[in-house]
Amino acid sequence: MEVKILGTGCPKCKKLTEVTEQAAKELGIEISIEKVTDLEKILSYSVMSTPALVVNGVVKVAGRIPSHDDLKKMLV
Amino acid sequence: MDIFKWLNSQLLRMDWLHGLVKVLVEDVFKLPTSKQLGASVHFFIYDVIKIFILLSVLIFVISWIQSYFPPERTKRILGNMTGLKAKLMGALLGTITPFCSCSSIPLFIGFTNAGLPIGVTFAFLISSPLVDLASVILLASIFNWPIAIAYVITGIVLAVIGGVIISKAKMEQYIEGFVLKNKMATIEPEKLSNQERSRFALDQVEDVFKRVWPYVLIGVGIGALIHNWIPETFITGMIGKNHWWSVLVATLLGVPMYADIFGTLPIAEALVNKGVGLGTALAFMMSVTALSLPSLIMLKKVIKTPLLVLFTGIVTAGIIIIGYLFNTFDYLFI
Numbered sequence: 348m349e350v351k352i353l354g355t356g357c358p359k360c361k362k363l364t365e366v367t368e369q370a371a372k373e374l375g376i377e378i379s380i381e382k383v384t385d386l387e388k389i390l391s392y393s394v395m396s397t398p399a400l401v402v403n404g405v406v407k408v409a410g411r412i413p414s415h416d417d418l419k420k421m422l423v
Numbered sequence: 424m425d426i427f428k429w430l431n432s433q434l435l436r437m438d439w440l441h442g443l444v445k446v447l448v449e450d451v452f453k454l455p456t457s458k459q460l461g462a463s464v465h466f467f468i469y470d471v472i473k474i475f476i477l478l479s480v481l482i483f484v485i486s487w488i489q490s491y492f493p494p495e496r497t498k499r500i501l502g503n504m505t506g507l508k509a510k511l512m513g514a515l516l517g518t519i520t521p522f523c524s525c526s527s528i529p530l531f532i533g534f535t536n537a538g539l540p541i542g543v544t545f546a547f548l549i550s551s552p553l554v555d556l557a558s559v560i561l562l563a564s565i566f567n568w569p570i571a572i573a574y575v576i577t578g579i580v581l582a583v584i585g586g587v588i589i590s591k592a593k594m595e596q597y598i599e600g601f602v603l604k605n606k607m608a609t610i611e612p613e614k615l616s617n618q619e620r621s622r623f624a625l626d627q628v629e630d631v632f633k634r635v636w637p638y639v640l641i642g643v644g645i646g647a648l649i650h651n652w653i654p655e656t657f658i659t660g661m662i663g664k665n666h667w668w669s670v671l672v673a674t675l676l677g678v679p680m681y682a683d684i685f686g687t688l689p690i691a692e693a694l695v696n697k698g699v700g701l702g703t704a705l706a707f708m709m710s711v712t713a714l715s716l717p718s719l720i721m722l723k724k725v726i727k728t729p730l731l732v733l734f735t736g737i738v739t740a741g742i743i744i745i746g747y748l749f750n751t752f753d754y755l756f757i
Contacts, residue, residue, distance in 0.1 A: 355528065355721075359630055386532065386601075386724055393607040395494035395533035406610070410493060411623045 348378045348422065349404070353389045354397035363398040363412050370418045378422070435564045437473050444469040463651040470643045470689050477564060478635070478685055479628050481557040486627035488556075489519050490620045494530050495612040498537050501547075507583070510546040510590075514582035517550030518575075527551055528721050535598060535725075536607045542590025549738060550582035553713040558684040565692045566701075570756045574705065577748070581741040588737055589730075597730035635683040642686030649693035664700045670746035673703045677710030678739060684712045701753040706746030713738055 350367060354360030364380060371378045383389055383401075392401060396410030400421065407413075407421040432438045444465055448454050454461035497516050504512055520530070527548060534544045554575050562571035615623070649658065662669040677687075691704040714735060723731055749756075 357630075358633060359626070386528065389529060390532055390536070390601070390607065391605060393610055395498070395529050395607075397529055408613075409610075411619070412626050414619070414622060 348376060348402065349381070350378045350422075351381045351383050351401040353383045353392060353394055353399040353401060353409075355384055355386065355389070357397060359412060360398040363400060366412065366415065366418060367400065367422070370415060371422055374419055374422060376422065431563075431568075435560070437469075437476070437564075440473055441469055444472070459651045463647040466650050466693075467643055467647045470646065470692075471639060473564070474561070474639050474643070474685055474689070475632075475636075477561055478557065478639075479632065481560055482628045482631050483624045485519060485556050486624035487620055489627075490615055490623050492516065492519060493612040494520075494533055495610055497530075497547075498534055498539065501534070501539055501543055502537065504543075505540075507587070509540065509543045510583045510586040511579070513543040513546035513586060514550040514554075514579045517547040517582060518554045518556060518579070520547075520551050527718075528725060531722075531725055532602050533607065535602050536605075537609075540590055541595055541598070542586040544586075545589045545734065546582045546586030548734075549585045549713065550579055552718070553582065553709060554578035555684075558688075558712075561685065561688055565688055566695075567756070570701070573749070573756065577745045578709070581738070581745065585734075585737045585741060589733060592733060594730045594733065597727040599725050599727065602725055635685050638682045638686030639689075642682065643689045646689035646693040649690065649697060653697075655697050658694065659698045662694075662699055662703050664698065664703075664750065669700060669703045670706045670743055670750060673707040674710045674739060674743050674746060677707045678714045678735075679716050680711045681715035681717050682711050684708065687711045695757075700746075700750040701756060702746040702749030702751070705749050706742050709742045709745065710739065713742065 348371075350371075352360055352364050352367065354363070360382070364382065367378075367380065389397065389399075392399065392406050394406060394409045398412070399409035400407045400413070400418075402421055408417075413421065445456055448456055448461055448465045448468070452461075452464065454464055456462050456465045497520070500516065501509055501513055520527075531544060531548060534547070535541070559571045559575050562574055659665075662673055687708045691708045694704040694707070695701055719731065719735065722734070726734075
């Protein structure tokens with residue numbers, strides 16, 4: 348599964364990366380996380396607030412860190 | 424009226440905490456607060472605790488309100504307005520949005536890409552770091568309500584005037600090409616449950632807290648130093664009320680600095696106590712929070728130099744004017 352974290356390096360982006368990794372581990376699925384920090388690339392996802400989580404090319408959440416359970420649903 | 428007074432002194436100024444810390448410093452540390460050392464220790468402990476309490480409560484409340492205004496919604500509200508009204512709305516919405524310049528850049532891109540006029544976007548961009556509800560309440564806590572309200576009004580006026588000048592200057596050509604190149608899709612803002620809102624607000628508190636605590640400690644430390652150790656004549660000699668250059672020096676010192684309003688307020692407080700003009704102290708505070716090297720570097724990625732220079736110039740000039748106004752009319756406030 349291809350996961351992208353969009354964000355310009357704010358503390359919340361790091362946190363979203365951490366919780367995503369953890370959720371994937373608990374679900375027992377293999378994911379590759381790519382951090383997208385380039386403004387132009389972030390823009391191409393139509394995202395206006397960071398951090399954002401993109402799973403297989405689809406923006407799942409933007410501007411906030413989802414709860415643990417919601418995050419698991421987004422990864423399935 | 425008495426209830427209001429009581430709320431103001433206990434909840435906002437935290438007189439109970441003032442007394443409590445006094446007991447701690449005098450009876451536990453055995454330092455009389457009438458002496459220099461005791462007074463500094465008291466100032467430091469009291470201000471740090473007060474700012475941290477206010478900061479946590481306020482960020483939570485504001486983030487809750489903010490969760491009702493995701494950028495998509497703000498964009499739509501502003502898109503339906505024109506002229507001065509749109510700029511005023513931009514400035515007002517700027518007061519309930521991000522605390523961090525790293526989140527205002529994606530917003531800038533989103534607004535501009537959606538075709539919002541440049542003046543409206545800049546009105547938003549100027550007011551966003553300068554005026555927020557947290558800084559207003561803190562100003563009321565440390566100084567008083569008239570000063571807090573005057574600060575908000577002048578901040579919003581500055582944002583609107585800045586927006587007007589930038590739109591009159593026809594600076595659209597100085598926005599980086601990629602911002603406008605690919606039209607962004609319109610995403611419907613998601614509906615949040617109360618649980619998600621409170622999670623968002625708690626995340627914000629944690630985020631802001633982690634980011635600003637060193638600035639608060641440093642700010643209060645400098646405040647305590649100014650308060651009790653640096654001779655008044657030294658400070659008033661540099662930026663005292665009777666020098667015409669005070670506001671100018673304070674503003675230019677503050678522009679490149681990066682700190683949070685929570686860290687700068689105790690410095691402003693100590694400066695005013697040492698006989699520095701209210702306008703001078705506020706100008707210093709505004710310039711530290713509104714402009715900083717890191718935020719200008721971020722902005723440089725999306726706008727070209729002429730617009731960046733104009734933006735910096737307008738905000739700096741505005742702060743200097745506000746400083747002189749407050750110094751001239753400070754008898755109305757203190």
